[in-house]
Amino acid sequence: xxxxxYTLCVALFVSLLASTAxxxxxxxxxxxTSQKDWDAAKELFDNGSYQGAIVQFQKIxxxxxxxxxxxxxxxxxxxIERYVKAVQVWxxxxxxxxxxxxxxxxxxxxxxxAVRPYISELxxxxxxxxxxxxxxxxxxxxxxxxxxVPIDVGxxxxxxxxxxxxxxxxxxxxxxxxxxxVTFELQEEGNKTPxxxxxxxxxxxxxxxxxxxxxxxxxxxxxxxxxxxxxxxxPGMETARQTSxxxxxxxxxxxxxxxxxxxxxxxxxxxxYEDAVIEIDGEVVGSGAxxxxxxxxxxxxxxRKDGYEDYVEDLALSPDQERTVRIKLxxxxxxxxIYWTITGVAVVAGGAVAGYFVFKPSETSEVxxxxxxxxxxxxxxxxx
Numbered sequence: 001x002x003x004x005x006y007t008l009c010v011a012l013f014v015s016l017l018a019s020t021a022x023x024x025x026x027x028x029x030x031x032x033t034s035q036k037d038w039d040a041a042k043e044l045f046d047n048g049s050y051q052g053a054i055v056q057f058q059k060i061x062x063x064x065x066x067x068x069x070x071x072x073x074x075x076x077x078x079x080i081e082r083y084v085k086a087v088q089v090w091x092x093x094x095x096x097x098x099x100x101x102x103x104x105x106x107x108x109x110x111x112x113x114a115v116r117p118y119i120s121e122l123x124x125x126x127x128x129x130x131x132x133x134x135x136x137x138x139x140x141x142x143x144x145x146x147x148x149v150p151i152d153v154g155x156x157x158x159x160x161x162x163x164x165x166x167x168x169x170x171x172x173x174x175x176x177x178x179x180x181x182v183t184f185e186l187q188e189e190g191n192k193t194p195x196x197x198x199x200x201x202x203x204x205x206x207x208x209x210x211x212x213x214x215x216x217x218x219x220x221x222x223x224x225x226x227x228x229x230x231x232x233x234x235p236g237m238e239t240a241r242q243t244s245x246x247x248x249x250x251x252x253x254x255x256x257x258x259x260x261x262x263x264x265x266x267x268x269x270x271x272x273y274e275d276a277v278i279e280i281d282g283e284v285v286g287s288g289a290x291x292x293x294x295x296x297x298x299x300x301x302x303x304r305k306d307g308y309e310d311y312v313e314d315l316a317l318s319p320d321q322e323r324t325v326r327i328k329l330x331x332x333x334x335x336x337x338i339y340w341t342i343t344g345v346a347v348v349a350g351g352a353v354a355g356y357f358v359f360k361p362s363e364t365s366e367v368x369x370x371x372x373x374x375x376x377x378x379x380x381x382x383x384x
Contacts, residue, residue, distance in 0.1 A: 026068045034060050041072070047268065047324060050076040067096035068104060074111065082136070083118040083152045086111075120174050121148035124158070126184040131162035151180060160184040166191070166226035191248040192222040197230055201258040205234040217256075225249075232256040263296040265317035269303075271327045276305040280315075296321075303327050 027038050041056035054076045061069045070093035077086035090108050097105050124133050126143040133141045133149070135158050140149045143160070151158075153176045161167040165186040174180045197219040199205045207219040208231040214221070217232060225248035232240040240256035267290075269278055274288040279302040285292065296319045303311040308329040317323065 122151040123181040134159040205232040263319040265321040
C-alpha cells in the first residue's frame with residue numbers, strides 16, 4: 001500500500017513538473033534581462049496596471065521578437081476595453097502562426113471570436129478636407145474619410161485637427177452591433193473669446209492653460225475658441241484642473257477650487273489566506289487581502305492566522321507612494337512537521353506552477369468577465 005501511494009505521489013509530481021515546463025516555456029525561452037521585464041509585467045498585471053504591463057510586454061517583444069509575447073499584450077488591451085487594439089495585436093500574432101504551437105493558435109482564434117463583437121464602425125464627416133482624425137489620441141485617417149474606421153464599443157474620444165484651425169474633440173458613445181457617426185465643423189484660428197479664471201481655497205496660485213503658464217491668479221484675457229484645460233497650481237495644495245469647451249463669441253468664466261495636499265500613500269496587502277486577519281497600527285482592517293490609503297510615515301503591520309506564526313512588519317510609506325506587500329506566513333513550530341508532511345508535494349509543485357495558474361486557469365473552468373454573455377473561455381485569458 002505504501003509503495004502504491006509513493007508511486008502515485010511521484011507520478012503526480014512528475015505530471016505537475018511537466019505541465020509547469022510547458023506553461024513556463026515562453027518566459028524560460030527569454031534571455032535573463034527579458035525575464036526580469038517579464039516578471040515586472042506580471043506584477044503590473046497582478047495589480048491591474050494594464051497600461052504599464054503593455055509597456056513591459058512590448059519591450060520584451062521588441063527585444064526578442066518572440067510572437068508568443070503578443071498574446072499577453074492583446075489581453076491587456078482587452079482588459080482596458082480597447083478592443084480594436086487587442087484584435088490588431090492578435091491578428092499580428094496570427095501572421096506568425098507557423099512559429100506558434102497549435103494551442104496558441106487555437107487560443108488566439110477563440111480570443112478574436114470573443115472580442116470582435118465589441119468592435120463597430122465609425123463614419124466621420126467634416127467641413128474641412130485634410131484634417132487628421134484621432135481616436136484615443138491615435139491617428140486613424142484623414143478627411144474626407146473613404147469608408148469607415150473600426151471603433152470600440154463604449155465611450156471614445158474622437159478628435160479632428162488641422163494646421164490653421166482650432167482642434168475639436170467629441171466623445172462618441174458606440175453601442176454594440178450598431179455603426180456610429182460623428183460630424184465636425186472646424187473653425188479657423190484667430191477667433192478668440194474673452195476668458196476669466198479665478199481661484200478659491202488659496203490666497204495665491206499660478207494659472208496654466210493647456211500646460212502653458214499664464215501668470216498669477218486671477219487670469220483675464222482672450223484665447224482661441226475650442227477645448228482647453230485650465231489649471232491652478234500652488235505650493236502645498238492639490239492642483240485644481242478643469243477641461244472645458246470655449247465657444248467663439250461667448251465669454252467664458254470659471255473658478256478653480258484648491259485643497260490642501262494630503263501626505264498619503266496607497267498600500268495593498270496580500271496574504272494568500274482568506275481567514276488571515278490583517279491589523280494596521282493595532283486596528284483590524286480586513287482579512288485575506290486589504291487595499292487602502294494610509295498617511296505617510298511609519299505603520300506597524302500584523303497578520304494573524306491560527307496555526308501560523310504572527311507576521312509583524314514596520315511599513316514606511318512616502319507621500320504618493322504605492323506599495324504592494326505580499327505576506328508569507330510560517331507554520332507554528334509545534335505544527336511545522338505536520339504541515340510539511342501533508343503538503344510536501346503541493347509545496348514543491350505548487351510554488352512552481354503558481355505563476356501559471358494565476359493567468360491560465362484549467363480549460364474546464366469558466367471565468368466571469370465583462371464580455372457578453374459574461375463568460376469568457378479561460379484559455380483565452382493569459383499566456384504565461
